[in-house]
Amino acid sequence: MFSKACEYGIRASIFIALNSFQDRRVSPKEIAAEIDSPVAFTAKILQALVRHNVINSVKGAYGGFEIEKERIKDIKLSDIVDAIDGDSIYKGCGLGLQACDEHHPCPMHDKFKIVRDELRNMLESTNLETLALDIKEGDTFLKR
Amino acid sequence: MFSKACEYGIRASIFIALNSFQDRRVSPKEIAAEIDSPVAFTAKILQALVRHNVINSVKGAYGGFEIEKERIKDIKLSDIVDAIDGDSIYKGCGLGLQACDEHHPCPMHDKFKIVRDELRNMLESTNLETLALDIKEGDTFLKR
DNA sequence: TTAAAATAAGACAAATTTATCCGAATTAAA
DNA sequence: TTTAATTCGGATAAATTTGTCTTATTTTAA
Ligand code: FES
Ligand code: FES
Numbered sequence: 359m360f361s362k363a364c365e366y367g368i369r370a371s372i373f374i375a376l377n378s379f380q381d382r383r384v385s386p387k388e389i390a391a392e393i394d395s396p397v398a399f400t401a402k403i404l405q406a407l408v409r410h411n412v413i414n415s416v417k418g419a420y421g422g423f424e425i426e427k428e429r430i431k432d433i434k435l436s437d438i439v440d441a442i443d444g445d446s447i448y449k450g451c452g453l454g455l456q457a458c459d460e461h462h463p464c465p466m467h468d469k470f471k472i473v474r475d476e477l478r479n480m481l482e483s484t485n486l487e488t489l490a491l492d493i494k495e496g497d498t499f500l501k502r
Numbered sequence: 503m504f505s506k507a508c509e510y511g512i513r514a515s516i517f518i519a520l521n522s523f524q525d526r527r528v529s530p531k532e533i534a535a536e537i538d539s540p541v542a543f544t545a546k547i548l549q550a551l552v553r554h555n556v557i558n559s560v561k562g563a564y565g566g567f568e569i570e571k572e573r574i575k576d577i578k579l580s581d582i583v584d585a586i587d588g589d590s591i592y593k594g595c596g597l598g599l600q601a602c603d604e605h606h607p608c609p610m611h612d613k614f615k616i617v618r619d620e621l622r623n624m625l626e627s628t629n630l631e632t633l634a635l636d637i638k639e640g641d642t643f644l645k646r
Numbered sequence: 647t648t649a650a651a652a653t654a655a656g657a658c659a660a661a662t663t664t665a666t667c668c669g670a671a672t673t674a675a676a
Numbered sequence: 677t678t679t680a681a682t683t684c685g686g687a688t689a690a691a692t693t694t695g696t697c698t699t700a701t702t703t704t705a706a
Contacts, residue, residue, distance in 0.1 A: 564703080
């Protein structure tokens with residue numbers, strides 16, 4: 359469904375949010391350990407998220423990755439997916455035609471669109487705050 | 503969403519079904535031209551579909567790929583996806599954890615499961631006959 | 647029986663994704 | 677101002693997916 363990069367990106371963002379609630383910055387090393395991902399690759403993905411203004415980075419000693427507390431509830435899963443995998447999962451044709459086109463639909467179009475729209479709606483209506491709080495409560499997990 | 507191989511496989515299967523209604527066997531060359539895909543790669547995918555008993559092949563002169571007429575309505579999109587991409591799209595964790603586990607869910611689990619189940623339901627309730635007939639009516643298209 | 651037409655199979659190549667490594671740039675504290 | 681702790685950026689490598697090619701095998705018709 360999502361690329362590995364995107365999966366790591368979402369998991370990392372949730373962990374960063376969790377720590378930002380407590381004003382803690384986290385390093386790629388700490389993140390990778392917590393979400394069970396390759397450190398260097400994870401660092402690359404974090405850089406991409408910074409470029410797309412999903413998370414913030416602070417260089418130098420005592421630096422790390424963080425998200426401004428007030429923004430955590432405004433960051434949607436779709437923002438992360440968009441930043442890493444682009445919008446093809448929302449807009450692309452399910453059968454791989456160059457573009458999904460209502461006026462020249464593929465055989466799957468009518469039925470696929472419904473699922474695709476529901477996926478988009480799910481990603482757009484889920485924010486980092488909700489996800490991070492579930493972890494905090496111990497209801498959900500980022501690895502294993 | 504699906505791999506290229508899977509997209510080609512679905513499009514090819516629909517085209518084969520369309521022709522099998524008229525007792526015509528089709529070659530990889532003809533299929534690739536009709537669904538706008540690389541011939542040799544498409545041939546590889548057809549072989550996989552034959553191995554998984556989704557389509558039939560007849561070797562030698564006057565041979566080609568076909569589907570028994572009576573089976574066309576019984577072949578579901580999910581059969582093709584299963585054969586080529588496996589079942590991770592139906593069963594896998596949306597965040598990439600080793601397995602989706604109700605008892606140890608990832609933060610996306612509750613919401614993701616709904617979309618994933620709807621996707622599976624859509625693929626399992628759509629058969630080749632329906633898809634091929636839409637094409638025949640000129641309502642849908644396999645390329646461009 | 648032979649020739650032609652077709653799929654099967656495997657080796658190879660290219661492109662993309664995933665992953666690693668290292669040096670440069672930045673920052674805060676000592 | 678120096679040093680240590682960081683992220684940033686680019687080069688490289690490994691793995692997977694996508695795509696090509698060539699030869700073998702099978703089948704029908706002449
Ligand atoms: S044209 Fe294929 S999903 Fe819309
Ligand atoms: S555990 Fe992640 S989707 Fe079920």
